[in-house]
Amino acid sequence: MIMRAGGLMSVLGAVVSGTIAFASTNLDDIFVLMTLFSQRNSKFRNxxxxxxxxxxxxxxxxxxxxxxxxxxxxxxxxxxxxxxxPMYFGIKMLVEQLRNTSTASDEAEVQDIQFNEHDKNKTKRFSFLYRFISPYTVKVASITVANGGDNIGIYVPFFATSSLTRILIIIIVFVILIGVWCYAGYKLAENPLVSIVLERYGHIFIPFVFIGLGVHIIYSSGTLSYFFGNLFL
Structure with a gap:
């Protein structure tokens, strides 16, 4: 009984610590997901x-x-x-806005993170991969990875002190919480007040969200000060 109780406490401890690790490193992802869900259309889907x-x-x-x-x-x-x-995506969206100011009715198609015709031609070389993974999925994944510097900083020592069994439990917790995060982002984007704001002003501030996200990642990682220090000192 004591061994069973100890095993249960170990599992609960892994669940709690995994939840804390995920939530603390992905709070900003909810806002990013909300932004992405607001960009959905006939091609870019849930x-x-x-x-x-x-x-x-x-x-x-x-x-x-x-x-x-x-x-x-x-x-x-x-x-x-x-x-x-994400800085690239944001700048690209701004450039596309400037190029398409004469076709304001097509803003929804222009603002999203879809591939344009040039992108589609470039990705034909990877057509075998895209049979299994959509290019839209790859773009969302790249934004998630780019925003994951703090995840790596916390996850590495976290996993280094965990047993294989504990890591497996934590991975299961992550799988569940990713679904919860996606649902939260979806519901925020569907909120009437939020959706009205995004519909009216999304094309203005969404590119800057991605650019700001990129700047934050570079700054918070010390990358900017590191390279400037090595270049000018």
Whole structure:
């Protein structure tokens, strides 16, 4: 009985610690998910966002486990360069807005994170991969990964001190919480007040959300000060 109680406490401890680790590193992801859900249309669908979020967190978690066991470890300042990904999306959206100011009725198609015709031509080389993974899913996953510098910083020591059984339990917790996070982002985007604001002003501030996210990632990782320090000192 004592052994069973100890095993149950160990499982509960893994569930609680996994929940805390996930929630503390993904609070900002709810706002990002809300923004993504607000960009849905006939091509960019709910399942692309959900699948992209799962894929992105899976990449971050796998990388963190590998790094935790000392096989691969990158300095945080280099991980911060991932912030260039959402910055690219935001700048691209602004450029597309400027190019399409004469066709305001098509804003919804222009503002989202879809591929344009040039992107589609470029990705034909990867058509085999995209039979299994949508390019929209890949884009959402790339944003999730880019926003995951703090995830890696916390997950690596977290997994390094966990047994294999504990890691498996934590992964199950992550799988459940990703679904909860996606649902929260979806409901926020569906909120009448939020949806009205996004519909009226989303095309203005959404690009800056992605650009700001990228700047935050680069700044908080110390990447900017690191490179400026090495360039000018």
């Amino acid at each position: 399942h692309h966002i959900v699948a992209g979020q799962y894929l992105g967190i899976a990449i971050l978690t796998t990388f963190s486990i590998i790094a935790a066991y000392g096989i691969l470890l990158l300095p945080k300042v280099w991980i911060g360069l991932l912030g260039l990904i």
